Amino acid sequence: MNEEETRSFFECYLRLQRHPRRLRDFIEILHLNSVITYEDCLSIIKSIKRNEPVNHEIIQSIPNKCRKDKLLHCLKINPKLYTSFKNIFCKTHSATVKTPQLICANGTNDSYINNFYEMLKTKALRSGRLEWNADFKRWADHLSSVLQTMPHGTEKRNVADCFFVLLDLQAVLEKRHEADKSHLWIRPVFQTMEEILCETSNPSLSRLIFQSRKGTACAQSHQFGEVLKYASLVLGDIAMFSSGKQIGSCIFAVVNMYLQYYSSLCRQSRIVEALGYKKQILHWVEIGFSHFSQEERDIQLNWRRVYLDKKVYCHLGIDILSRDIPGACITDTDISEANRCISEMLQLKDGMEKLRLLHHFVAYAKVSRLEGSLEVAKGYWKEALNVAEQGGFLSEVAVLKEHLSFTASTAVPIEDIVSHRIPSQHDERRSSTKEDRKIPQENTEDFSQLEPIWTEMSKKLHI
Template identity: 20%
Template sequence: MATVDKQLENQEADDRTLVPIPCGNRKYMNVLERNILHSFFTSVLLYVNPLPLIRRLAERDQVSKECCNLIEAKSENSPYSFSYEILGNEIAKRMSLRSFVFVLFSLNFTQLANDLLGFYTEYTRTKCVPKVSRTNVGNRRAIQQYFKFIKKQVHEFTFKNPQADLSVIGARIKQRIELEKSDCKRQVMYDRYIALKAAEIDALTNRTDDIDPYGGAFADIEQVLDKSSNPSVSRVLLYGRKADVLSSLGRKEEGRGMLKEGFAYANATDTCLESVDMVYKSVVFRLSELEENPSSQLKEQLLAEASRGLHELNEEDEDVKIFWKRLFVLRMIYCHLGIGKRCKIFPNYEVTPQSLKEAERLFSLDSLNNLEHRRQMMYGVAKARLQELQGDTCMSSALDTLSRVMEIAIEGKYTEMPMIRQYLSCLSQRHQEF
């Protein structure tokens, strides 16, 4: 398919070619342009149905059919802002803001194009925007494989004391960095150090919610961010984890600020596993919000965000795809069945027949062979909840499943132990009454 700019080269020299938005040869939106488009969509077009525009864009291959199908599927039960958020992310990765204005003109959305131009002019005149330059993530395959490997080891319970063991390994890497004379090799080693520290944070959050989001491994990463090969990507790993910890501490507003910071850097880089990790942290954050305030709006937000994460995995290798897909699908099942971030069952949460059916469908997508230690526990809770909701005849199966889950939680000393114990006690009491 020809690029947008190429398609428009043959157009007559009218006002469409005089769009005052500099972009050079960029085929994507920088952070400023993303912010402008997001603000335009969520303010000027907040009450305008986005489907006519989205369908026309899809017809011209300016957005993917998958994006269009996802938005159409969610349109009945979601506010327009969700559709615009998905659309904005898709467009921003395909063309510059200037090219998008050209596309609007070419599709005869003339008033919309002029409104966007006026909004751009006013925005750049009055707003101070943080300068985050878009970067190419380069060949990060090796460090991404390392990050996945370490994260998998944590889930598999390879380390008896993962946080302490990873801390020791990190100290050794730090010593090697100090002895290394090659700047290039030092950068690679800092990348590994940051990935290791991110995994250390994950290992710690598996054991406790009482974590200082500005100390310990967080501070260790902060100190070396600018020495890594891609500081923007390193900040994505950092801010997503800060948001996760802050949500566990009940500091939701701070957490939302960290998510915003993380996505600013994630959107300023090409899609990579770190940006997928950021989307996953956002899904978990939304699950903690849903637990506090169950609503169909938050539920749809979470499911749309998880779908976005799954979509971004399309270009990854199969083993990487399976690893991350299981994370996203697990949280989607939790959302449908009313299970919180830490395995707490939502009190008085209505699980609709549609949600029950969707949870069953999601379970059927994967045989769940070779699940890591922690993931056995997490999926086990979901399985027990599904068995409970399938009726009293399945209650014995639910109890058996949850009893095994409790053994895993105790063995791993996971934070979810009290919630699982409470759920097991609740099911046991119901079974006795039955």
């Protein structure tokens, strides 16, 4: 299969995963036509029956062993599978395929879709406590209805782009604010995103965003077989694009996926493998820094804070849910590098969003505890808990309460916390002042300010 056919195959396979019986039929058909071996077929079927992750290496090798026409011929014995695969292949090739290297990462209608995306997302995330508000639900329902009735054309793609942005925001907010994250990866929002991505103006970019969101949800739900599969798909698709803020966001998603898998390996005492993924995390953090180095200064600084946040967590053995990672190897070098990153984040404190502020306090607490200052650590955990409660980060609230449950309820006064210096070998940190350590509270945006944005977009899309 060529590159586009391979993409279509993986898209079909991802849909089949929601239907175990059809997936099993598909695997058996491939075996009967000598596309995969009996051993591979048996291995996958056993995994399906046990509800365990499928060996994704077997699936990834199929496009190299089977042409599109042969695959469709094989599937004719199962009409449902045949129709599913044929429709995707035909839809993919119904229009001229763009050369991957020439695809614009910001989409063909970035003049206003990107503005809609950035403004909507920034206001929503900055508010902290915002969940899937009724207004957003109303907009999404409206766009879904319009999308089903519109004829194919530019306007329909524009509507699909707006709908995809809203769904993407919903996925982010559910991921951030849901208390129980064990079922995030099977939420309906991902199914809807996957269903409409081919309708958007840039399906390749939409698919990449979908894969990164779904993979991160799998990481938070501890579905590590799925995590590795989606991380691989994202890294493969990233190579198609040379720039774009959304590409940097997808790289960050891989960092999150790997950090949670690293946590799993440490818990299983698979130290050698864990250290390998730790190196990968730090490698992709550096790639992320580099990716945003040519962006406007505000964007560059915002994403530097985001990546520094995860770099600190990696060095200190903290997973993406702000839990300590049992078995993580934390060296003096790790502590020193974490202190350096924390110091840099303090210099970038202006405009820091609530979730980043929460992680900042968690990092301070971990360093303080590692250096023997338990009382100071308790104070930072208390401040982190306050931010978590204000921002509606319910899973972090539970984690921080666990941290505080085994200690006395009294915390160090905040005046002492902000003036406390975390010891370091660097002389320049000794000049830190009380003012340097203060992190201002963020100004929240009123949700009502989003309505004019929606009204403007509706006029431009004639809906």
